[in-house]
Amino acid sequence: MDEGVADKMGVHTHGGTGPSVGGGYRMRTMLLILAAVLVSMSSGCDRMSRTEVKQAAMLTGGGDARLGRTEIRKYGCNTCHEISGVPGARGLIGPRLDGVGQRYYIAGELPNTPANLMLWIQHPRQVELHTAMPEMGVTEQDSRDIAAYLYTLR
Secondary structure: OOHHHHHHHOEEOOOOOOOEEOHHHHHHHHHHHHHHHHHHHOOOHHHOOHHHHHHHHHHOOOOOHHHHHHHHHHOOHHHHOEOOOOOOOEOOOOOOOOOHHHOOEEOOOEEOOHHHHHHHHHOHHHHOOOOOOOOOOOOHHHHHHHHHHHHHOO
16 A cells, blocks of 8 residues: 555555554544434434525414424424434334425325414314324424424425
């Protein structure tokens, strides 16, 4: 291995007897792994542009998408649904919630409007009596925030 390349990679050749991994290489590897983990855990909200946040707020009458991400966990939505940007949201009971804003219907029957999404979030049994989705006591403002977050997902 070329010594210049070896030095840049943190590999030590020890006088040409073959490469061995040095402490610097291990440290760089650990830092790269840590960075990859942090990137994979970063929220969709962190990647939202200000324009997306403002559009979601306008759609929902003042919903805060950044708060919505937190409120999803507060109400346990992450237990049943897979939701991008929400740590631990790997549920298999309800549908995956990415792309909610691009769907034509909510719960298979309501036209997808912000008001209908907020109604569904707050009172799913008013929409579909026999739904598996429970009433979680979501407040009106929290439903706005959650809807705003969901509308930012692609």
